[in-house]
Amino acid sequence: MIAKLSGAMLPEKVWNRLRGGFRQGGAASVSPEREAGSRSAFWVMVQKELGDHIRSWRFTILIGIIVLACIGSIYSSITAIKGGSSDGQSGTTFLFLKMFTLSSSTLSLPTFTTFLSWLGPLIGISLGFDAVNSERNKGTLGRLLSQPIYRDDFLKAKFTASLLLIAIVVFSLGLSVTGLGLLTIGYPPTPEEFWRILFFLIIAVVYIGFWLNLSILFSIRFRQAATSALSGIAAWLFLTLFYSMIINLIDSATAVSQMATVSEQLHHANFILTLNRLSPTELFSETISTLLSPGVRSLGPLTMDQLVGAISSPLSLGQSLLLVWPQLTGLLAATVLCFGLSYYIFMRQEVRSRN
Template sequence: MDLTRLAIISQKEFSDHITSKKLILILIIFCLILAVETANGVASYNEALEKYANGDSTEIYQPTAVRVFLGIVNAIGVDGLGIVIGLAFGFDLVSGEREDRSLKTILSQPLYRDELINGKAIGGIVALTLITLAGFAIVFAVMLILGIVPNINEIFGIGIIWFLTLLLIITSFSLSLMTSVIANTSSGSLILALVIIFITLLVIPVGGGALGTYILFGSPPEEPTSNLVSYAEYTSYQEMQADYNKVSETVQDFCNFFSIRSVYEEITIPITSPSSYIIEKVGLGEFFSNPDSAKSVGEPTFWTIIKDKWIKVIVFITWPVLFFGIAYLRFMRSDLR
C-alpha cells in the first residue's frame, strides 16, 4: 500500500463529501437539532441549578454545564440521529460506483484495492469529524451566548461526549460501508444496513433478554397464592425471585452489548447526569430508604465513570473495527467483473 496514493484517495473522498449536497443537508439538520436541544438543555440546566440552590432538587451533586448535553445525547443516541447520519454517508460508497460501472475503471489504474477501501473510510471519517466538530462548536457558542461558561473539567467532559458521539457515527458509517461492499446496489445496501440496525437495536436488546433468560433458566418462580402460606415459604419465594431477576438483568445487559445505541447511552448518560448514575449504582430502593448512602459513594469523575464502564467502552470501540474489517476482507476478495 502506497501512502501517497492513499492520501490522494482520502483527499478525493473527503472533497466529494464536502462538496456534496447530501453533506450540506445533513450538516444543516444536525446543527439545527443540536441548537434546539442546546436551548432546551440550557433551560433545564438553569432550572436544575436553581432547584439545587434552593434545596428542592433530587440531585445529589450540583448540576454541571455538561448537563446541557443530556438532550443532545438523547437525540443522537436514543432517537437515532447519529445512526442515520452514519448510514447516509456510507451506504453508496462502493455499491454506487459498482452500479455506474466506475469501480472497475478506478481499479484499472495503478491502484490497489486496499488503498481504495482505506481511502474511502478515511475520507468519510474525516468528513464526519468535521460535521461533529461544527455541531459541537455551535453548541459551545450557544452556551457562551446564554451565559454558561464551562470550567476545565466540564470542557473535558464535553470533549469525551464529542468523541463518543463521533465513535457512534463512525460505527454506523462502518456498518453502511460494509453493506455497501456486500450489496450490488445502493438500495440493497441501505436495506441490508437497516435490517442489521433493526436486529441489533430492537430485536436482540428487546426480545433477547427475555428469550435468553427463558431458554437458560426457564420461567420465573410462581408467587404463592394461598393465604395460608408460611413466612418461610414466602421468604424463599422472594429470594428465588430476586435471584431470577438478577440473572435476567445479567442476560439483558449482555444482549444490550449488541446495540450501539444502548452502549452509547450507558456511557454518556452518567457523564451528563452523575447523580442519576450514582443513584442507579446504589440502588433506587436503598437510596429512598437512606439518601445518605449515595453521598457516601463519593462524587464520580469522568475517569471513574469510564473505569466503571470499561467493558462497554471496549465493546463500543470493537463495533466499528469489526464492521470495517468485514468490509475490508469482502472488498479484497470480491469479484468486480
C-alpha cells in the same frame, strides 16, 4: 479521479506488481518510492472523497435536519436551566453538562444526546451505503484499481474520508453547544466538564463510525445502492426500536418469582442486561449517560449490602471512564469487526473493468 491519481504514479518497474490492487512481495521488497507513491495516492483519494461528500445534496440536507434538531434541544435545555430544573444534581454542580442532558418539561423536546444517538447513525449510513457499489455500477472501480495503487487503500480511503467528515460534524455541533451555553448562561465549563464533553464527542464519533462501517459492509455485499441503503436503515431501526421490545418480551417470559432468592434475581437481571448490551445503541447510551452525569455510580443492579455505607458524591472523570471502559471496548470491537469483514470480502471480490 484517475486524472488526479496520475500525478501520484509510481515507477514503471512496479506497475505490473501493483496491477489489480493487491499487495505482493514481502516487507523487505518495498521500496521507499513505492511507499511514498502509495501514501500520495491514498491521500488524493481521501481528499477527493471528502470533497464529494461535502458537495453532495444528501449530506447538506441531512446536516440541515440534524442542526435544526440540535438547535431545538439546546433551546429546550437552556429553558430548563433558566427555569431552575434539575436532573438530580444540585446547585451549579456540573451545570454545563446539563446543556447536553437536560430538557424542558414544557417543550417536550429530547436532549442533545438523544438527538445525536438517533440521528447520528443516519450520517454514517448516508456516507457509506454506496461507497463501493456505486463505483462498481458506474464502471469506475475496475479502472481505478488498474492504476498503481493498492486495492486496500481504496477501501481505507473511503472509510478515512467519511470518518473525518463525521468527526468534523460531531465536534462542530458539540463545540457549538458549548459556545452557545457559554454565551447564554454566562457560566464557563470547569476543566473536568470540558474533558467529559471532549470524551463524549470522541465516543460519539466511534459510535457513528460503527454505522459507517456497517453501511460500507452492505455496500460491498450488495450490488445495488438501494438495497444496501435499505439494509442499513433496517439494521438501524431494529437495533434502535425493535431490539429493546424483543428484550422486554424475553424479560417477561423468563421473569423469576418475587419469592426467588437474591442470587436468582441478580442472575436474571444480569442476563437481561447482557442481552441489552449486545446492541451498540445500548452501549453508547450507557457510556454517554455515565460521562455526562457524574452522579451515575453503577450501570448494573445493586444490592442493599452494596449501598450501605456508600458515599453519595459524583465520580471523578477517571472513575467514570473506568466504569464505561467495557462499553467503550465493545463499541470499538464492533467497529473493528465490521471493518474487518468489509476488508475481507472486498479483497476477495473479483473486479472487472467495463468496456
